[in-house]
Amino acid sequence: MSEYEKLSICKDAQLTLRKAREDGVETVWDRFKKQEPQCGYCELGVSCRICVMGPCRIDPFGEGPQYGVCGADADIIVARNLARMIAAGAASHSDHGRDLVEVLHKIGEGAAPGYTIRDADKLKRVAAEYGIDTAGLGNEGIAKLLAEAMMEDYGMKKEQITLINRAPKQRIELWKKLKVIPRGIDRETSETMHRTHMGVDNEYVSILLHAVRNSLSDGYGGSMIGTELSDIIFGTPKPGFSEVNLGVLKEDYVNILVHGHSPVVSEMIGVAVDDKEMIELSKSRGAKGINLAGLCCTGNEIMMRKKIPMAGNHLMTELTMVTGVVESMIVDYQCIMPSLGQVAQCYHTKMYTTSDKAKFPFMEHVEFTPVNAREQAFRIVKESVENFSRRNKDKVYVPTAPVRNMTGFSVEAIVGALGGSLTPLIDAIKAGKIKGAVGVVGCNNPKIKQDSGHVELIKRLIANDILVLTTGCVNVAAGKAGLQVPEAKEMAGPGLKEVCGLLNIPPSLHLGSCVDNSRIIVIACALANAIGVDIDKLPLAGAAPEWYSEKAATIAFYAMASGIFTVLGVMPPIMGSKKVAELATSGLNDVFGACFAVEPDPVKAAQLITNHIMEKRKGLGLDV
Amino acid sequence: MKVVVVKPERCVGCLQCRFACSVAHSISGSPYAAPYEAVLSKPRIHIGLTKDKDAFPNKCRHCDPAPCEMACLPKAIFREPSSGMVLINPDRCINCGMCAMACPFGVVRYHVYSSNKTAAHKCDQCIARQKEGRVPACVEVCKVGALLFDDYNKVMDRATDEISSLVYLGIRSKEQEKGPYQSLTAYKHRLEELRRKQA
Numbered sequence: 143m144s145e146y147e148k149l150s151i152c153k154d155a156q157l158t159l160r161k162a163r164e165d166g167v168e169t170v171w172d173r174f175k176k177q178e179p180q181c182g183y184c185e186l187g188v189s190c191r192i193c194v195m196g197p198c199r200i201d202p203f204g205e206g207p208q209y210g211v212c213g214a215d216a217d218i219i220v221a222r223n224l225a226r227m228i229a230a231g232a233a234s235h236s237d238h239g240r241d242l243v244e245v246l247h248k249i250g251e252g253a254a255p256g257y258t259i260r261d262a263d264k265l266k267r268v269a270a271e272y273g274i275d276t277a278g279l280g281n282e283g284i285a286k287l288l289a290e291a292m293m294e295d296y297g298m299k300k301e302q303i304t305l306i307n308r309a310p311k312q313r314i315e316l317w318k319k320l321k322v323i324p325r326g327i328d329r330e331t332s333e334t335m336h337r338t339h340m341g342v343d344n345e346y347v348s349i350l351l352h353a354v355r356n357s358l359s360d361g362y363g364g365s366m367i368g369t370e371l372s373d374i375i376f377g378t379p380k381p382g383f384s385e386v387n388l389g390v391l392k393e394d395y396v397n398i399l400v401h402g403h404s405p406v407v408s409e410m411i412g413v414a415v416d417d418k419e420m421i422e423l424s425k426s427r428g429a430k431g432i433n434l435a436g437l438c439c440t441g442n443e444i445m446m447r448k449k450i451p452m453a454g455n456h457l458m459t460e461l462t463m464v465t466g467v468v469e470s471m472i473v474d475y476q477c478i479m480p481s482l483g484q485v486a487q488c489y490h491t492k493m494y495t496t497s498d499k500a501k502f503p504f505m506e507h508v509e510f511t512p513v514n515a516r517e518q519a520f521r522i523v524k525e526s527v528e529n530f531s532r533r534n535k536d537k538v539y540v541p542t543a544p545v546r547n548m549t550g551f552s553v554e555a556i557v558g559a560l561g562g563s564l565t566p567l568i569d570a571i572k573a574g575k576i577k578g579a580v581g582v583v584g585c586n587n588p589k590i591k592q593d594s595g596h597v598e599l600i601k602r603l604i605a606n607d608i609l610v611l612t613t614g615c616v617n618v619a620a621g622k623a624g625l626q627v628p629e630a631k632e633m634a635g636p637g638l639k640e641v642c643g644l645l646n647i648p649p650s651l652h653l654g655s656c657v658d659n660s661r662i663i664v665i666a667c668a669l670a671n672a673i674g675v676d677i678d679k680l681p682l683a684g685a686a687p688e689w690y691s692e693k694a695a696t697i698a699f700y701a702m703a704s705g706i707f708t709v710l711g712v713m714p715p716i717m718g719s720k721k722v723a724e725l726a727t728s729g730l731n732d733v734f735g736a737c738f739a740v741e742p743d744p745v746k747a748a749q750l751i752t753n754h755i756m757e758k759r760k761g762l763g764l765d766v
Numbered sequence: 767m768k769v770v771v772v773k774p775e776r777c778v779g780c781l782q783c784r785f786a787c788s789v790a791h792s793i794s795g796s797p798y799a800a801p802y803e804a805v806l807s808k809p810r811i812h813i814g815l816t817k818d819k820d821a822f823p824n825k826c827r828h829c830d831p832a833p834c835e836m837a838c839l840p841k842a843i844f845r846e847p848s849s850g851m852v853l854i855n856p857d858r859c860i861n862c863g864m865c866a867m868a869c870p871f872g873v874v875r876y877h878v879y880s881s882n883k884t885a886a887h888k889c890d891q892c893i894a895r896q897k898e899g900r901v902p903a904c905v906e907v908c909k910v911g912a913l914l915f916d917d918y919n920k921v922m923d924r925a926t927d928e929i930s931s932l933v934y935l936g937i938r939s940k941e942q943e944k945g946p947y948q949s950l951t952a953y954k955h956r957l958e959e960l961r962r963k964q965a
Binding site for chain 1: 780781782784785786788789797798800801802806807808809906907
């Protein structure tokens with residue numbers, strides 16, 4: 143096994159890693175190696191940097207200090223750190239959602255040239271959930287009122303955020319009893335920061351219950367708004383085919399990559415690359431045309447809606463430039479490694495930042511607003527085309543051919559494929575053809591061989607007749623492994639194979655970006671409501687085999703709080719507190735009907751999940 | 767023979783070496799599982815503090831001849847012939863305290879071992895890791911270069927070269943002119959001075 147085969151299961155990654163080494167490019171794996179062994183106190187969550195009486199750490203071996211300077215013990219320190227992690231994740235998704243609320247508001251005011259309402263039906267449906275009287279109003283009028291109602295969700299005017307009502311009534315009752323119903327999206331994050339300031343909340347259960355509320359303000363708030371508004375503004379995704387891996391970059395085309403999370407930027411770049419004048423310009427420079435490809439979640443957004451191919455997931459972002467064929471990379475925010483500008487220096491790639499909240503070294507800032515987005519997108523695309531002539535032919539290396547990937551499974555699309563309701567899916571679950579469903583979500587992390595956690599887990603789950611729903615970086619992993627095409631039904635168990643064959647769908651469905659984990663929540667809620675039970679009674683589970691980010695911690699928390707058992711492949715920094723660790727891995731079961739497990743081995747994780755689903759089936763009186 | 771060389775002027779007091787030492791000598795060898803073992807593994811490296819709050823990583827020097835070994839009447843302390851390390855057989859230890867009194871560095875402690883017996887306890891230079899071709903855990907984890915694993919004469923050769931250049935540059939110590947840590951040390955010294963003045 144070559145040293146590169148130890149880092150990633152993907153051929154394109156292995157081959158470009160070799161070239162990166164030859165070209166003298168430092169990658170995330172090199173930096174990880176230099177950081178090892180990593181800080182044990184921080185891995186256990188028992189280091190505290192909250193105030194400057196510290197920094198403090200608790201000695202988990204009992205010889206050294208057992209209390210921080212303020213008197214906080216390991217339980218308090220671990221709970222505070224975890225709560226802040228969840229607040230950061232909720233803030234990220236919710237601020238992303240806020241940007242879409244702003245665009246919707248500007249559309250309502252007629253001040254967002256280039257943006258429009260692409261799904262008017264959904265606009266009306268969501269407006270109805272917000273209790274907006276749409277009679278006599280045009281799309282713009284509804285857009286303005288809906289945006290304003292959503293702004294209230296972000297503030298402190300309401301007693302509870304609106305879309306929490308999508309949850310089954312039993313779950314809402316439970317949340318009310320536990321006092322974890324989110325009141326305002328920003329409010330809960332702000333309160334987490336307040337509670338974890340020195341001298342505020344110092345009871346670990348109380349801190350963590352608020353962290354649950356904060357995570358719900360994301361899952362049923364910021365993220366859900368992000369998904370719904372993206373659908374309303376850019377169109378609700380429909381199933382179709384696209385391609386994945388580094389092979390989507392084309393040697394004889396101008397290659398432009400979009401990276402980050404916000405469709406507000408990538409959708410507009412998509413408009414500019416389709417422009418005839420731009421294509422003509424590229425031809426005049428010796429290219430055959432302009433090729434747009436995505437990275438990370440903004441790539442997921444435009445793949446879902448426009449079937450734009452994806453060059454890679456988190457750990458591939460540096461390697462895309464090593465192909466030497468990327469004329470420009472346009473980033474917005476989240477998960478963009480600060481090293482990217484440095485890598486671009488080794489090639490001809492131009493790097494652009496677009497958000498005033500996300501600036502990076504060695505990148506040019508071209509700020510996008512709802513008002514100027516169209517104009518800025520054309521400017522960047524023009525400069526990228528002009529950059530084609532600077533490409534160094536000696537450095538060109540596209541290592542693999544692309545793989546087909548089916549995408550576009552919004553909730554609406556899934557219901558559509560089932561013939562208009564979830565009943566056929568419920569019948570298939572009852573009949574045991576589909577044993578259950580698992581959301582496999584999350585990131586890449588150099589601690590785990592790239593994509594190995596995702597792919598092995600999905601293969602084992604579908605072989606056990608368990609339907610898989612993917613978002614985020616998992617989509618690319620599953621796509622590259624050929625698991626997201628209808629032909630992949632051959633790898634599924636007999637029941638799932640039959641259902642996939644009937645509907646002509648893959649056994650692993652791509653639901654979108656990481657804010658689109660809200661789609662999985664919406665399906666879980668709809669299933670529970672249709673059957674008339676709470677979510678924790680359903681044969682469902684979640685998994686984040688290669689998670690790295692604070693956002694993933696928040697997603698895991700709102701999934702758990704919704705009643706979905708969740709298996710993490712990477713240890714969260716909580717083991718320094720025996721009480722918090724015990725609560726997370728079993729105690730929560732008595733409160734929310736779901737808890738966490740940590741299992742880095744995908745084979746064992748698949749077993750844990752399958753056993754859990756069979757238990758839940760037994761609980762519902764179904765065959766196992 | 768390679769030993770752990772301490773560069774106290776580089777130590778930032780992060781205590782990583784103590785953590786890694788405990789994990790390396792635990793039964794599981796895992797940072798997540800070690801704090802859950804029935805008998806907690808205690809660190810064998812200690813961070814001493816000067817009155818100016820400068821940290822000094824202090825551990826068994828594996829002296830030869832070793833005063834602790836000479837003072838040990840039941841012969842629990844012995845020199846392992848192949849590696850030359852001074853080791854403790856906890857089964858023979860009678861907890862008399864003679865080794866601790868004899869140790870010029872004050873690095874002997876008395877702790878419960880996983881066998882449930884209390885006995886003298888000190889650095890074994892990670893003899894088990896060395897057999898696997900790995901450096902001692904404290905050295906591996908030290909990111910600031912305060913702990914090195916090397917042959918003493920080689921370290922001194924390098925120091926000689928370094929000193930030569932410094933002498934020619936007229937600078938007493940490289941460490942004094944660079945690095946943000948230097949200003950933190952200076953700040954700590956000022957704070958300590960102020961505290962003494964106020965007292």
